Amino acid sequence: MPDTSALRNPVFVAVDTLDLAEARAWSAALTGVVGGIKLGLTFFSAHGAAGVRAVMGVDAPPLFLDLKFHDIPNTVAGAVRAVAPLAPAIINVHATGGRAMMRAALDAAGDEAARLHLPTPKVIAVTVLTSLDDPDLEATGVAPPVLSQVRRLAALSVDAGLDGVVCSPREVAVLRADLGTAPLLVTPGVRPDTALAQDQKRITTPAQALRSGASHLVIGRPITGAADPADAARRILADLESRP
Numbered sequence: 562m563p564d565t566s567a568l569r570n571p572v573f574v575a576v577d578t579l580d581l582a583e584a585r586a587w588s589a590a591l592t593g594v595v596g597g598i599k600l601g602l603t604f605f606s607a608h609g610a611a612g613v614r615a616v617m618g619v620d621a622p623p624l625f626l627d628l629k630f631h632d633i634p635n636t637v638a639g640a641v642r643a644v645a646p647l648a649p650a651i652i653n654v655h656a657t658g659g660r661a662m663m664r665a666a667l668d669a670a671g672d673e674a675a676r677l678h679l680p681t682p683k684v685i686a687v688t689v690l691t692s693l694d695d696p697d698l699e700a701t702g703v704a705p706p707v708l709s710q711v712r713r714l715a716a717l718s719v720d721a722g723l724d725g726v727v728c729s730p731r732e733v734a735v736l737r738a739d740l741g742t743a744p745l746l747v748t749p750g751v752r753p754d755t756a757l758a759q760d761q762k763r764i765t766t767p768a769q770a771l772r773s774g775a776s777h778l779v780i781g782r783p784i785t786g787a788a789d790p791a792d793a794a795r796r797i798l799a800d801l802e803s804r805p
């Protein structure tokens with residue numbers, strides 16, 4: 562079974578590119594360095610399941626297939642069944658899809674993995690995108706602060722039986738206190754001190770995210786945008802190891 566334990570290596574690199582050759586090169590360079598590879602909407606929309614297979618070599622670390630499904634329960638269940646043969650370690654849905662949709666995703670993931678004799682993927686839910694702040698949330702019709710909405714959706718996700726949530730590292734400490742040690746708390750919005758925030762609005766450093774209780778850190782452009790992605794990832798990991 563793929564090891565999704567964050568304690569061994571918490572960093573999942575976000576491979577966000579339209580270019581298949583570039584994705585393969587990053588994956589090869591980062592295999593053995595990072596704890597996992599995250600493929601999301603950019604890559605999957607361009608290359609689909611065949612692209613995922615091309616990027617995930619035999620030695621590749623666990624796959625987080627970040628497709629953020631958000632639809633009615635029957636449709637999400639179908640999408641989950643469709644990606645199950647790719648053997649992702651983690652898949653996700655939007656928590657705002659509601660309890661029945663999250664249950665449908667969970668059930669489909671378990672049933673299809675069993676049918677295919679594959680390990681069951683962890684199913685987690687996105688709470689509030691890390692690119693949103695309080696005014697952005699309010700503009701969507703949801704009352705701020707973001708933290709309240711994150712707590713509400715995280716509680717709903719765990720109550721629905723999901724394995725954890727995607728949140729910003731800024732919410733992790735509160736969610737650990739709310740939910741305990743079991744749920745995966747997967748955090749994008751992670752930026753080393755020297756990196757630009759870019760379109761991320763709720764960020765912390767990798768060390769702060771881990772110290773707060775994140776189980777997995779999703780880091781994309783600070784690694785893939787570097788001249789030497791493997792070196793950038795090693796620096797982040799060395800920094801994490803050097804801190805108590």
Ligand SMILES: O=c1ccn([C@@H]2O[C@H](COP(=O)(O)O)[C@@H](O)[C@H]2O)c(=O)[nH]1
Binds near residue numbers: 576690692727749782
């Ligand atoms: O709330 C969310 C959910 C998912 N993401 C994804 O994580 C990576 C972050 O990449 P960076 O380059 O480190 O910003 C990206 O693939 C997003 O789709 C997120 O950022 N926030």
